[in-house]
Amino acid sequence: MMRDDPIRRLPMALSSLVALALAVIPLPAALDFFRPDLLVLVVFYWSIESPRAGGLTLAFISGLALDVINGVVLGQHALALTLMAAWATHLRLRLRVFSLLSQSLTIFALLTGYQFILFWIDGATGNPVTSFGRWFAPVVGAMIWPLLAGALGRLNER
C-alpha cells in the first residue's frame, strides 16, 4: 500500500478542505435548511473507496474541524463521523455493487444515523435543537450522492 499512498492522499485532503469551506459558506436563510453535509459525504466516499488510506483518521480530524468551526462541544461531530465512517467502511464491498438508488438509500441511512448522534449529543450536553430543520440534510445529501461520487471518482482517476 505504501506504493500509492502519496497519490491517494492528495485528492482526499483537497476534497475535504473544499467541503469544509462549503460547510461554512453563507447561504440565504431559506436555502440554509437544505445545506447538505458535504464534508460527511466526502468522508464516506473515501471510506468506501480507499479504506486503508486512513478513512477513519480523516473522519476524526474532519469531525474535529466541524466542531471547532461550528462552535459546538468538542468531539461531537468527531464521534458521529467516526462511527458512521466505520459503518460505511464495513459496508463498502456491498456498496460498490449496489445500484445508484440503493447506494443513495444506504447513504441516507448513514446520514440519518450521523444526524441522530449529533441530535443525541446536543440533548445530552444541554443545548437541544428543537427545530425539524436538521432532518432535511440527509435527504438532500442522499440526493446529491451520485453526483458527488461521480465527481470524486473523476478526481481520483487523475
Place this chain on the structure above:
Amino acid sequence: MVAFRNSDPSGRTSGLLLRCVLYSLLALGLIIVDKRYDHLGKIRRWLSIVAYPAQLAVESPFAGWHWFRESVSTRDALREDNTRLQAELRLAQFKLQRYEALESETVRLRALRTNTSEVATRFVIGDVMDVDLDAFRERVLVDKGAHDGIFVGQPVLDAGGVFGQVARVEEFTSEVILISDPAHAIPVQINRNGLRTIAVGTGDTSRLKLPYLPTSADVVVGDLLVTSGLGGGFPAGYPVGTVAAVKRDAAQSLADVDVRPAAALDRSRELMLAWLRPSEVLPPAPSPATPTRAAPAGTAPAGTAPAGTAPASTAPASPGKPNGGQPAAAHAAAPAAKSAKAPAAKPPGGRTP
C-alpha cells in the same frame, strides 16, 4: 459503479473495529472533558487559529465584493450619502446637547439611590464575518477576539440597540449569541412605566417574547423596552425592542407578548462590543458633626444641573481609571469646585474647618 476506482476492495481492513473504538472513545472523552471541565479552552483556541485561515478564505470573496461595490459607487451616490449623513449628524448633535445634561443628572439621581448599575465606557467596533455557523442557532462570528481583549459575556450593541452577548472567544474571532437565540434571555424594563421583566429569544430574528408578564400587566403595543441593567451583564437603558403584539387570554395567567427587536439582528454588519464600569456612587453621608455644611452639598446638584455637568461628564471620559474614591469625591464636591479650585483627593468631610 463508475465512481470507485476499486484499488483492492477485497483487501481486509485489519483493525477497523479497533480503530473505530479507539477514535470513538477519544471523541467521547473530548466531549466529557469539554463539557465537564473547562480545560479545553487552550486547545480549542489553538485549533481555532488553524481554522481561521479557512474562515477568512470563505469570507474573502464576500468582503471583496463589498469592497468592489463600495469602490465603484458613483460620485452622486457619495454626495447623496454625505448630505444625508450630515443631516443625521446635525440631528444627533442637537439631541446630544440635551443628553449630556441628562446624563449627569441621571448619574446624580442614581447615586442618590446608591444604585450601582453599570454604564458602558468603552467600545470596540467588530465586523460580522460572512461565515455561517450552525443554521439552527442564532449566532454570528465577529472578527475580534481574545487578542483584542474581548471576554465571554461581553455585551454587544449595534446602531439600533442591544444585539447580543459574546458566547465564545477565540484568538482572533469571537462568537456572539443574538438576543433572539432561544437559549438567550435579557432583563428588560418597559420605558414608559419601569415594569421589569425578561425578554427571551424565539429563534426568529424578528421576534422576542416576554413570557413572564401576567395578563394584568400594564403593557401595550408600541411600548419601548430598554435594558434594566439587572444582573450586571448589560448596561442599563439601551433599547431592546418595541412591543409588537399583546395577546391576553382570560384562561391563562400569563400574557403572550411579542417584541420586535430594536437592533437589526439579521442585517447589521458592524457591532459595538462594550466594556462596562459601575457608575459612580456618592460616598456615604458626611458625619453628623457638620449637618449644616452637608445639607447644601447634598441638595445643590438637583438645582444646578448644568453647572455640575462639567465634572460629571469628564469622569466617564477617562476609561481605564479604576472606580476608586477619587472620582466619587470629585463628584460630590462639584458645587464647591466651581471656584476653579481642583478638588482634593481627600474625602469632603476633611475640608470642613
